[in-house]
Amino acid sequence: MDLFAFIKPKNELEGSEEKTVNQPYVPDEMWVKCPACGTMLLSTDVEENDHVCFKCNHHFRLNARQRIELLADKGTFEEMDSDLESRNIINFPEYDKKLKNSKISSGEKESVIYGVCNIGNIRTVLVCMNPDFMMGSMGTVTGEKVTRAFEYATENRLPIVVCTASGGARMQEGILSLMQMAKTSGAVKKHSDAGLLYITVLTDPTTGGVTASFAMEGDIILAEPKSLIAFAGPRVIEQTIRQKLPRDFQTAEFVQDKGFVDKVVSRHYLKDTIKNILTIHNYGEVE
Amino acid sequence: MSAYDKVCAARDANKLTSIDYINNLFGDSFLELHGDRNFADDKAIIGGIGMLNEIPVTVIGLEKGRNTKERMERNFGMAHPEGYRKALRLMKQAEKFHRPILCFVDTSGAFCGIGAEERGQGHAIATNLMEMMALKTPVLSVFIGEGGSGGALALAVADEVWMMEDSVYSVISPEGCASILWKDSSKAPEAAEKLKMTAQDLFDLGVVERVLRQPKAEDKKMFESLKILICRTFEKNLAVDGAELANLRYERFRKFGN
Structure with missing residues (x-):
């Protein structure tokens, strides 16, 4: 998820332009917070779970x-x-x-x-x-x-x-x-x-x-x-x-x-x- | 006249409404038909049948009301889903009897409220767009005041769209646009300019076929010439095969943003 994209340094954001379009944007942040229940989730786990919160079934x-x-x-x-x-x-x-x-x-x-x-x-x-x-x-x-x-x-x-x-x-x-x-x-x-x-x-x-x-x-x-x-x-x-x-x-x-x-x-x-x-x-x- | 002056003119409470146009064009031959056969009769949309010179026509108009009492009753011309469904019912009926359809558009937009959402405002408009595109009978839409977004488009998927010179047509109200983009609804005049929403702007963009001079209430002559213009267009399109007409209608919209 790029929930935290906005705090990344500007030059890094600009670099994303050069990515090949066929590649999904892979975040390097380790944790994401579920906006529905507030649980901190390991981002790789969320990804493996089809981007769905384990705890409350929130669909990112x-x-x-x-x-x-x-x-x-x-x-x-x-x-x-x-x-x-x-x-x-x-x-x-x-x-x-x-x-x-x-x-x-x-x-x-x-x-x-x-x-x-x-x-x-x-x-x-x-x-x-x-x-x-x-x-x-x-x-x-x-x-x-x-x-x-x-x-x-x-x-x-x-x-x-x-x-x-x-x-x-x-x-x-x-x-x-x-x-x-x-x-x-x-x-x-x-x-x-x-x-x-x-x-x-x-x-x-x-x-x-x-x-x-x-x-x-x-x-x-x-x-x-x-x-x-x-x-x-x-x-x-x-x-x-x-x-x-x-x-x-x-x-x-x-x-x-x-x-x-x-x-x-x-x-x-x-x-x-x-x-x-x-x-x-x-x-x-x-x- | 600035773009925003035109917006104000389009909203002018003393302006002729759909009922005035219907009375002047159809006279005593007009028979109002009510209801969507599902839920209710939405008074924000008036519909029925009548004779336009020698041609039987289905006429449908967004009606704002001519005084405070009427305006309340007609929800200021903001239709609910049942209004759009009534319109579609009458259009399908027109198609069955191969009658041309004349629509008058005058609305700030489809109504935004709990009941409208519960009864599927989006679905009602979407269905009209899809079904109108395939109607095998002539459709003509005339904008006589405000043309607010999807609520106007739901009566304007037509072979030709005409606008009175003091009418407007836009994807969003200038106030809405200014408050979303610039967090300041007082910048509406600037938004009106930039949205290109006046009849002349839309003619230049190729979105409307004709810009007409607004008839005055007592000016029988002007209504007479409007009637002739409409009849001629219907006669021309009645001669075209229904399926071909629907194809031409699709092509008309297909070119926008191609």
């Missing part, structure tokens, strides 16, 4: 590379459009700087990564959003990559798994970020009309424009325990209605209870669950 946030490592069969992930990068299309103040900093701190070029891989030996398109990159916000390149992922899956008659993590639309790209909601939804619809399977995995946090587009359009919607899943975030609602919200409001379990998530699945069983769903939908294993 994963970046996109860690998520791919969790779900894709070893060595099968082939990334696509890895070179696409956002530009400051409407000349929004300070956006260039923000993009640069996000690239440096995350080691990624955008808030989403996609490609094709095997999951339990079944060929699948896999899309993972990156909460490390501007909180997974959806800009035009994010929307473009998600759209291309669906188009690729439709053309090749493949199922698709999308792991969401996003603060919503990226306001620094103005209306064009909003348009990505419609664009991605159109691509989902074409994939769906072709009779193909789309599994969504909602992870912490999934909010705003992503919730109101492809996150909620899956045939089967899974969610990680205790993830925040919302259209409007809790702070916005508290400001609007001027009252405190119940504690479990907008957690994955709450959203399942209200009927908008098929199943909350612990990270330990996520890959097996996805493999099982793919099998039930008659997607066969590759030779």
Whole structure:
């Protein structure tokens, strides 16, 4: 985890730019503190436990590379459009700087990564959003990559798994970020009309424009325990209605209870669950 | 006029609302249809059927209300999930009978509240975006005031989007943007400028097809020419095969940020 990344010396952070993109960021800190129960955990232990706290089952946030490592069969992930990068299309103040900093701190070029891989030996398109990159916000390149992922899956008659993590639309790209909601939804619809399977995995946090587009359009919607899943975030609602919200409001379990998530699945069983769903939908294993 | 002046003009309480447009364009032929068949009738969205000259049309509008009492009743034009679901129900009905769909957009955004979240605001908007993209009947959206984010887009996945010259359309309110980015909502005028949210800015970005002059309440002539313009667009699109029309709609949105 890079919970302590901010106290690292500046030159070391800058060095992370040169890392090959395919390598997950491996922390050298020995201990991490569980934000939910406060227990100090040996970071190697946490890593071996799928980044889940032994004591309270808190699911630490994963970046996109860690998520791919969790779900894709070893060595099968082939990334696509890895070179696409956002530009400051409407000349929004300070956006260039923000993009640069996000690239440096995350080691990624955008808030989403996609490609094709095997999951339990079944060929699948896999899309993972990156909460490390501007909180997974959806800009035009994010929307473009998600759209291309669906188009690729439709053309090749493949199922698709999308792991969401996003603060919503990226306001620094103005209306064009909003348009990505419609664009991605159109691509989902074409994939769906072709009779193909789309599994969504909602992870912490999934909010705003992503919730109101492809996150909620899956045939089967899974969610990680205790993830925040919302259209409007809790702070916005508290400001609007001027009252405190119940504690479990907008957690994955709450959203399942209200009927908008098929199943909350612990990270330990996520890959097996996805493999099982793919099998039930008659997607066969590759030779 | 600065961008923020336009935002204020778009929010002006004396501005014509969807009901005014519907009355002026459809007259007595308009029949309001209520409810989403699931939960309730959301009064923030008004919908129904009527005749536009010789063309039967389904019309749906976000309605802010014209006085304090109405505004309370209509939740200031901020729809709940059941509002978006009602809209989609009427659109599917329009598709069945191959009627064109006319949407009026005027909202600060989808409502943020406990009930809205519990009933799946995100899901309701997402479903509209996905289903509207594939409607095999013409869809035209006209922005007549505020176009607030996903709550506006949920009625604006259309073949063409038109805006009144004093209307705005944005991913976030300028106040929200300023308070998130600069921790100071009084910098809203600057945010309005930078977000490129006025009708003219959006026309320049290629996000809208037409910028129209705002009709005045009593100006029958202007409504008449608006009616002709809408009818012509519908006639043109009714001649296109439904599946092809849906494809063209997808292509329209596909190009943004390509």
